[in-house]
Amino acid sequence: MNLERLNKVNKNYRLLLLLISLVTLLTACGNKYEGDFSFEIEDFTYTNQDGEEFSKSDLEGEFWVASMIFTNCNTVCPPMTSNMVRLQGMLADANIDAQLVSFSVDPEVDTPELLKQYAAERGASFDNWNLLTGYTYEEIKEFVKKSFKAPLEKLEDDQYMHTTRFYIVTPEGNAIKAYDGSKAANMEKIVEDIQAMN
Numbered sequence: 001m002n003l004e005r006l007n008k009v010n011k012n013y014r015l016l017l018l019l020i021s022l023v024t025l026l027t028a029c030g031n032k033y034e035g036d037f038s039f040e041i042e043d044f045t046y047t048n049q050d051g052e053e054f055s056k057s058d059l060e061g062e063f064w065v066a067s068m069i070f071t072n073c074n075t076v077c078p079p080m081t082s083n084m085v086r087l088q089g090m091l092a093d094a095n096i097d098a099q100l101v102s103f104s105v106d107p108e109v110d111t112p113e114l115l116k117q118y119a120a121e122r123g124a125s126f127d128n129w130n131l132l133t134g135y136t137y138e139e140i141k142e143f144v145k146k147s148f149k150a151p152l153e154k155l156e157d158d159q160y161m162h163t164t165r166f167y168i169v170t171p172e173g174n175a176i177k178a179y180d181g182s183k184a185a186n187m188e189k190i191v192e193d194i195q196a197m198n
Contacts, residue, residue: 033170033172033174033176033197034176035168035170035174035175035176035177036176036177036178037149037175037176037177037178038174038175038176039147039148039149039167039174039175039176040147040173040174041056041066041147041148041169041173041174041175042056042143042146042147043055043056043057044056044132044143046103046132046133046134046135047112047132047133047134048112048130048131048132049112049113049115049116049119049126049130049131050112050116050126051112051113054130054132056173059099059101059169059173060171060173061171062097062098062099062171063096063097063098063099063168063169063170063171063194063197063198064098064099064100064101064168064169065084065087065098065099065100065101065166065167065168065169065190066101066102066103066148066166066167066169066175067080067084067100067101067102067103067165067166067167067181068102068103068104068105068144068148068150068152068162068163069081069102069103069104069105069131069162070104070105070106070109070110070160070162071104071106071109071110071114071115071118072106072109072158072159073159073160074159075159076164076182078122079182079184080164080166080181080182081102081118081119081122081124082122082123082184083166083181083182083183083184083186083187084100084102084119084124084129084166084181085119085122085123085124086184086187087100087166087187087190087191088100088124088125088128088129090187090188090191091128091191091194094191094195096191096194096195096198097128098128098194099128099129099130100128100129100130101129101130101131101132102115102119102129102130102131102132103132103140103143103144104131104132104133104140105137105140105141105144105152105160105162106137106158106160107133107134107135107136107137107140108136108137109158110133111133112131112133112134115131115132115133116131118131119131137154140152144162144163147175148163148165148167148175150162150163150165151163164180164181164182165178165179165180165181166178166179166180166181166186166190168190168193168194170197177193
């Protein structure tokens with residue numbers, strides 16, 4: 001093989017290696033978790049049940065499950081909160097490291113202390129569960145709409161119409177799956193789906 005031809009082969013080989021590296025890099029940059037949708041969760045810094053600041057950045061690199069509740073709720077929130085307690089136990093039993101985040105949709109009433117009492121009365125522990133408040137109703141309404149594509153409306157009798165969904169959020173901060181959080185049977189499905197993605 002003459003020198004000119006050898007140089008041409010080497011050049012083509014280097015180009016091929018560069019192309020493979022580029023494809024690998026671009027693939028790694030994409031969302032590596034598949035779901036039913038992909039909603040980017042907006043940045044937030046709110047107040048948790050211990051009166052401490054809690055941000056989206058505190059969840060980076062971890063799976064988390066999000067829900068919307070309020071303590072004066074007389075319909076769906078008590079079973080949703082009990083199901084989140086059930087989910088917390090199931091995740092621990094399966095040795096899955098995931099965070100739970102509940103956003104109050106009634107921040108004027110739901111103080112950190114009240115949220116902590118509400119969840120504790122239903123059996124919650126707070127190792128991996130943050131219940132958030134410390135914003136206005138208008139702010140949470142906008143956040144829920146943009147981040148979870150879900151409606152939130154204040155009703156006349158101090159009640160709120162809000163989603164009952166529990167959302168799996170990826171370590172990159174994208175909501176990709178949703179489940180009816182008022183149904184206990186769905187907690188097992190959430191555990192299975194997080195396990196499959198880990």
